[in-house]
Amino acid sequence: MINDSKQRYGSVSKFLHWGMALLVIWQLLKFGDRITEGEHWVGQTLVPFHISIGSLILVLIVVRLFWAASQRGQRPEQDPAMATLVKAGHGLLYLGLFLMPVTGMLFMVGNGYGVSAFGVDIFAKGDEIAWAATLGQLHSPLAWALTALIVGHIGMALIHHFVKRDDTLKRML
Numbered sequence: 001m002i003n004d005s006k007q008r009y010g011s012v013s014k015f016l017h018w019g020m021a022l023l024v025i026w027q028l029l030k031f032g033d034r035i036t037e038g039e040h041w042v043g044q045t046l047v048p049f050h051i052s053i054g055s056l057i058l059v060l061i062v063v064r065l066f067w068a069a070s071q072r073g074q075r076p077e078q079d080p081a082m083a084t085l086v087k088a089g090h091g092l093l094y095l096g097l098f099l100m101p102v103t104g105m106l107f108m109v110g111n112g113y114g115v116s117a118f119g120v121d122i123f124a125k126g127d128e129i130a131w132a133a134t135l136g137q138l139h140s141p142l143a144w145a146l147t148a149l150i151v152g153h154i155g156m157a158l159i160h161h162f163v164k165r166d167d168t169l170k171r172m173l
């Protein structure tokens with residue numbers, strides 16, 4: 001089933017969720033640059049794709065927002081006692097996935113490096129732009145906040161599955 005239903009997420013939502021989860025975790029490996037300045041296997045093989053994958057995430061989050069809007073009213077329902085909190089949590093995850101690539105690009109453009117993804121120039125190298133560089137400094141604090149949110153999100157998914165023993169995780173699998 002392509003579309004979502006009240007009982008479970010459909011194939012498009014699942015593909016976007018798990019595909020992007022993988023890409024986001026890949027992106028978080030960039031924290032590894034803090035260990036011996038990235039001079040290790042992860043830093044040399046996976047992290048060099050940071051800008052390309054980050055740019056792909058920006059495209060995917062826009063697709064995902066349109067998809068989520070098209071599925072409104074036919075997605076699995078939340079426990080009414082927790083619904084507002086769950087919606088806020090998922091909303092913040094969406095916001096994080098949007099702001100991460102945007103601030104990453106502001107960092108690069110602001111410092112005059114330009115942005116190219118998968119070998120295609122998106123923004124050319126040029127002069128430094130002070131306001132963009134300043135906003136780009138939010139990239140790292142936002143990465144920490146997103147990481148905390150993701151840890152909480154995964155923790156809740158596991159609590160639903162192993163402690164509450166409900167079908168919250170199953171409907172996304």
Ligand code: HEM
Pocket residue numbers: 024027028029030031033034050051053054055057097100101102103104105107108115139140141143
């Ligand atoms: C969802 C997408 C993204 C995530 C989750 C992400 C995550 C991260 C993380 C975890 C760090 C390390 C921060 C630290 O050690 O404090 C980082 C650094 C960095 N990211 Fe991203 N990133 C994303 C997208 C992008 C994009 C699209 C670009 C550029 C176009 C970019 C450019 C950078 C740069 C230049 C740094 C180094 C910043 C510095 O040295 O202060 N990122 N990112």
Ligand code: HEM
Pocket residue numbers: 013017020021022024025068076078086090091093094097150153154157158168169170172
């Ligand atoms: C790592 C990055 C992740 C992000 C950014 C993320 C984001 C999201 C978002 C935005 C939703 C709301 C539904 C949607 O729009 O697709 C969602 C739902 C869900 N996620 Fe994640 N997720 C991540 C990883 C995980 C992992 C690793 C698990 C499992 C351990 C998980 C389990 C779930 C479950 C079970 C739901 C459905 C919740 C419900 O219907 O109440 N997620 N996720």
